[in-house]
Structures are given as structure tokens and as C-alpha cells.
Amino acid sequence: MxxxxxxxxxxxxxxxxxxxxxxxxxxxxxxxxxxxxxxxxxxxxxxxxxxxxxxxxxxxxxxxxxxxxxxxxxxxxxxxxxxxxxxxxxxxxxxxxxxxxxxxxxxxxxxxxxxxxxxxxxxxxxxxxxxxxxxxxxxxxxxxxxxxxxxxxLEYTTLAAAFCAPEFTMTDLRDVYEIVWGEELDPRNFHRKIIGVEGFLVPTGERVSRQPGRPAALYRRGPATVLHPAMLRSRS
Amino acid sequence: MxxxxxxxxxxxxxxxxxxxxxxxxxxxxxxxxxxxxxxxxxxxxxxxxxxxxxxxxxxxxxxxxxxxxxxxxxxxxxxxxxxxxxxxxxxxxxxxxxxxxxxxxxxxxxxxxxxxxxxxxxxxxxxxxxxxxxxxxxxxxxxxxxxxxxxxxLEYTTLAAAFCAPEFTMTDLRDVYEIVWGEELDPRNFHRKIIGVEGFLVPTGERVSRQPGRPAALYRRGPATVLHPAMLRSRS
DNA sequence: CCAAAAGTGTTCACCGTACACCCATGT
DNA sequence: ACATGGGTGTACGGTGAACACTTTTGG
CATH class of the missing domain: 3.90.79.10 (Nucleoside Triphosphate Pyrophosphohydrolase)
Known part of the structure; x- marks a missing residue:
């Protein structure tokens, strides 16, 4: 100074x-x-x-x-x-x-x-x-x-949940990633990965049926702010 | 505005x-x-x-x-x-x-x-x-x-080389990581990892002997600026 | 019953880690 | 000769990618 x-x-x-x-x-x-x-x-x-x-x-x-x-x-x-x-x-x-x-x-x-x-x-x-x-x-x-x-x-924080309503499904969250990145993600691997990050999501115990198909579980944002391990975009 | x-x-x-x-x-x-x-x-x-x-x-x-x-x-x-x-x-x-x-x-x-x-x-x-x-x-x-x-x-860019002299050894570079992170790295895996990042280092073809032991190869900074894949700190 | 979405299990390739081992020098 | 640091080979465990398969709904 x-x-x-x-x-x-x-x-x-x-x-x-x-x-x-x-x-x-x-x-x-x-x-x-x-x-x-x-x-x-x-x-x-x-x-x-x-x-x-x-x-x-x-x-x-x-x-x-x-x-x-x-x-x-x-x-x-x-x-x-x-x-x-x-x-x-x-x-x-x-x-x-x-x-x-x-x-x-x-x-x-x-x-x-x-x-x-x-x-x-x-x-x-x-x-x-x-x-x-x-x-x-x-x-x-x-x-x-x-x-x-x-x-x-989105890669290394739980920011994606900030784009979702207070209660949201796994697909809502995946949609955020896919839209922001302009890239398709495998729903099954995505699910497993997110569930594996401790403190990212808190299950509400409720389910919603918004389309034909099995109803999805509802979640709320958890306390975690960082993603370990990171969710990486595909190298292009 | x-x-x-x-x-x-x-x-x-x-x-x-x-x-x-x-x-x-x-x-x-x-x-x-x-x-x-x-x-x-x-x-x-x-x-x-x-x-x-x-x-x-x-x-x-x-x-x-x-x-x-x-x-x-x-x-x-x-x-x-x-x-x-x-x-x-x-x-x-x-x-x-x-x-x-x-x-x-x-x-x-x-x-x-x-x-x-x-x-x-x-x-x-x-x-x-x-x-x-x-x-x-x-x-x-x-x-x-x-x-x-x-x-x-240091994790996801080639910044570490900016701390080194124009010509440096693999150990010089590793020292930067170890000092900045306050963490020891395996010299052998570090070597392989850095060599594997295309464009990070350009070998000069020369060698230096600064201690007892096999002389080390000299490198210059290459054109790469990002690290793929990243060099991650140990989770602690 | 069928289509569609949610979610689980399994396989495989790759990558980071750990470490045995060889190479080449100063003292 | 021997200690020391440079560098290669290799085996193991974990993670991501791909995908078969089961579950549960709407139509």
C-alpha cells in the first residue's frame, strides 16, 4: 500500500x-x-x-x-x-x-x-x-x-444443489449438471457417485411420481460444500 | 450498471x-x-x-x-x-x-x-x-x-515451474510441490506423473550433478498450462 | 401388459500408490 | 567400496465407465 x-x-x-x-x-x-x-x-x-x-x-x-x-x-x-x-x-x-x-x-x-x-x-x-x-x-x-x-x-463443490428447489430428486440435480455442462451423464453412475459424497444430500424419506416410471426419492441439501472426490467433466 | x-x-x-x-x-x-x-x-x-x-x-x-x-x-x-x-x-x-x-x-x-x-x-x-x-x-x-x-x-496447472529457474531438474520441481504443500511426495511416482503430462517439461538433453548420486536431467518449461489429470494433494 | 424412469449389481480398464530394483555419480 | 540420489518396472487396490438387470410407477 x-x-x-x-x-x-x-x-x-x-x-x-x-x-x-x-x-x-x-x-x-x-x-x-x-x-x-x-x-x-x-x-x-x-x-x-x-x-x-x-x-x-x-x-x-x-x-x-x-x-x-x-x-x-x-x-x-x-x-x-x-x-x-x-x-x-x-x-x-x-x-x-x-x-x-x-x-x-x-x-x-x-x-x-x-x-x-x-x-x-x-x-x-x-x-x-x-x-x-x-x-x-x-x-x-x-x-x-x-x-x-x-x-x-460444479466439479468440486456442491453448488449444483443451489440451483434446485429446497426439495429435489436425483434427476433434478443431474439435470443441473447436464444443462450447465451441456453434456449427458449416466444416470446410474451419477446416482451412485452423489450418494457416496457424505453430507451432500439428506433424504427426506418421501417420494414423488412426476412421470410414468418408478417414483424418485426426495432430498434436501446437506451440510457438505466440497466434493470428495471431484465430479469431473469429460475431457474434450 | x-x-x-x-x-x-x-x-x-x-x-x-x-x-x-x-x-x-x-x-x-x-x-x-x-x-x-x-x-x-x-x-x-x-x-x-x-x-x-x-x-x-x-x-x-x-x-x-x-x-x-x-x-x-x-x-x-x-x-x-x-x-x-x-x-x-x-x-x-x-x-x-x-x-x-x-x-x-x-x-x-x-x-x-x-x-x-x-x-x-x-x-x-x-x-x-x-x-x-x-x-x-x-x-x-x-x-x-x-x-x-x-x-x-499447483494441483491443476503447471504453475510450479514458474517457481523454478529457466532450467531445472525433476527434483527442483518436486521441491516446489513439497515446500508449498508441506507434504512429502514419492520421487518415483512424481517423476512418472510429470513426464506423462504432455507439454509440461521439455528436456534440454543435458544433465547436472549437484550431489553424490546419479546426475539429473535438465528441463525447461513446456507450453502446457493445465495438468491433465490433476496432481492432487493427499486428503487430510 | 408395456413403456419409462429409478435404482442395484457387475465387469473392466485405468490410475494412483507402494515399493523392489537398477543406474550413475561424488567421496 | 559405498552412500546417495535418479530413474524404471511391477503388483495391488480403488475409482470411473459401461451396461445388464430389477423395481415401481402411469397409461
């Missing part, structure tokens, strides 16, 4: 952006808002905003923006820092440094327009990342980073 | 701090500087400093501080973003947000005091992290994060 004289320290605007991900309709989706003012008016962007005051904590700012712009409660979600983006010129108005967070959510309730009345929409990440899709600022790169972080965390 | 009126945006001071790690004298060491002015005058802290201007890129600021405070050339080193620390009150003078970077270096040349004449020293991380050791600001937490990142990256 520098000891330079304080009068020479340039001050910059600090923002917090959110990549809120959910699994919905067979695809990994991200919550975006349509910008109401220039620059990038009418273009999709990550929800986020500037620090509310000089004394607001970063994590608190992220939780506040999450609740303001999506109506979701931060304490119910995983919310973790992703990375900080600060290339000069990434915001045409002024120098803006953005600390980005990722959040993982089960069924997002139909997003309500936030306090500033902008529309929040869910967009499949595959669509958001297409070259033809226009995304404001450098947010497409941020989305790509968030998606890669998510794919990677 | 918020569309709030710009006159309401609080500005904060933005700093860049560096966790420069190296393996030396049988331990993982970190470069620290003794602060010359309050707060924490005379206390060890991470090298770093404020953004030089409102238009300076974050990565550039990190590279500049690295060269200014340690004399190391950034282009020769891995330099990657670790995390951003922004708790209010972490700097008693004013609100400071710090974007932290980690760098990995082979033999650090005896660190020369930087432009502002503060002394740079190498400290074993084990010593820096001891409860009794005083470290400025929240830098002890940052050091702990940097060390954990390093330990973890």
Missing part, C-alpha cells in the same frame, strides 16, 4: 455488477436488464450500480443491488465475488471500476422491474454469448467468466 | 497490492515492505500503491508497482488478479478499495529498496501468518488467500 501524498490520489467511480444465474427451461440463464438511458440505451446489461456511499461495504452493495433490481433476498443465495474489471474506456462516460459478483438461484420468481423501473429479463447464456447478441459495456466478457466459474465449481 | 445521476456517485481511492511469492531456502516466501509512514509505520505490508492516474489500467498499475517496488519485470512473471478487498475501515485514513494481484517468481534477486526507498524483505509465509506477527491493514488475510490460491493452482 502506497505512502504517496493523498492529494495526488486520483479517485475513480466504483460500481458493483451482478451475474445472477439460474437453470430454467432446459438452459442456464442469466438475469439482465434493458438499459433506460445512454450509453447503450435499450441494450441488455448486467444489473448493478454504484456504491451507495463512501462507507458502504462491497458485499453489502452487491446484496443491496440484488434486492433492488431483482427483488431477490441476498441471504437466501450464494453471492460470491467473481473478479474486478477496470480497463480504461470500458465505460465511455468516465473511469469506472466494477467489482463483479456471481449469484446462483433456483427458480427465479418472474423478475419484477427494480426500483428504477427497468425491465429485468432472463436470457439463456448461450444466446447472450452469441457474437450477434449485443451486450452493454464489457458485460459479455463478464458473463463468459461467470459461466466458466459456474461450470468449474 | 446503474443509471443513477452521476453527481451522486461517491468516489473512492483505488489501490493495487501485490502478493509476490517465491520458493527460497526451503520455504514459501512472500515479499513485504516495511512501511515508512503512519498508519502502521514500521510494520510489514504488501507492496502496492494507488492508481497513477484516472486512466491507468489495473493490470498496468500492478505491473508498474511490481517493477517500482521490487525491480522485477512484470512481463517475465505470472501476474494474476487475486481478489478485491474493500471493507470500510480497512484503511484508517480513508475509504480504500484494493485490487490484489499475485505473482510467482523463481529466485528473487536480493530485493532492492524501491523508488520510495522502503526496504523490501522476503518473509516465509508461515512466519507472516503466525498470530503474533504483526502485518499492516488486512494484509494478513490477503497473504492467506494468496497462499491458498497458490497451493490450489
Amino acid at each position: 502506497s505512502d504517496g501524498p493523498e492529494w495526488s490520489i486520483p479517485e475513480v467511480a466504483l460500481a458493483v455488477d451482478l451475474a445472477v444465474l439460474t437453470v430454467h427451461d432446459g438452459s442456464l440463464q442469466i438475469m439482465l436488464v434493458k438499459r433506460g438511458i445512454p450509453p447503450y440505451e435499450g441494450v441488455l446489461a448486467l444489473p448493478g450500480g454504484f456504491l451507495a456511499s463512501t462507507s458502504e461495504d462491497l458485499d453489502h452493495a452487491a446484496a443491496r443491488e440484488l434486492s433492488e433490481e431483482t427483488g431477490l433476498e441476498a441471504k437466501a443465495l450464494h453471492l460470491e465475488q467473481l473478479r474486478t474489471y477496470g480497463a480504461p474506456g470500458r465505460d465511455p462516460r468516465q473511469r469506472v471500476i466494477t467489482v463483479c459478483y456471481v449469484a446462483f438461484s433456483p427458480r427465479l420468481p418472474t423478475p419484477t422491474a427494480g426500483g428504477d423501473a427497468r425491465a429485468a429479463v432472463l436470457v439463456p447464456v448461450e444466446k447472450a454469448l452469441r457474437p450477434r447478441t449485443q451486450i452493454a459495456f464489457d458485460h459479455k466478457k463478464i458473463i463468459a467468466d461467470a459461466v466458466e466459474r459456474t461450470r468449474s465449481k | 446503474s443509471d443513477g445521476p452521476e453527481w451522486s456517485i461517491p468516489e473512492v481511492a483505488l489501490a493495487v497490492d501485490l502478493a509476490v511469492l517465491t520458493v527460497h531456502d526451503g520455504s514459501l516466501q512472500i515479499m513485504l515492505v516495511k512501511r515508512g509512514i503512519p498508519p502502521y509505520e514500521g510494520v510489514l505490508a504488501l507492496p502496492g500503491g494507488f492508481l497513477a492516474s484516472t486512466s491507468e489500467d489495473l493490470d498496468h498499475a500492478a505491473a508498474r508497482e511490481l517493477s517500482e517496488e521490487t525491480g522485477l519485470e512484470a512481463k517475465a512473471l505470472h501476474l494474476e488478479q487475486l481478489r478485491t478487498y474493500g471493507a470500510p475501515g480497512r484503511d484508517p485514513r480513508q475509504r480504500v478499495i484494493t485490487v490484489c494481484y499475485v505473482a510467482f517468481s523463481p529466485r528473487l534477486p536480493t530485493p532492492t529498496a524501491g523508488g520510495d526507498a522502503r526496504a523490501a524483505v522476503l518473509v516465509p509465509v508461515e512466519k507472516a501468518l503466525r498470530p503474533r506477527t504483526q502485518i499492516a491493514f488486512d494484509h494478513k488475510k490477503i497473504i492467506a488467500d494468496a497462499v491458498e490460491r497458490t497451493r490450489s493452482k
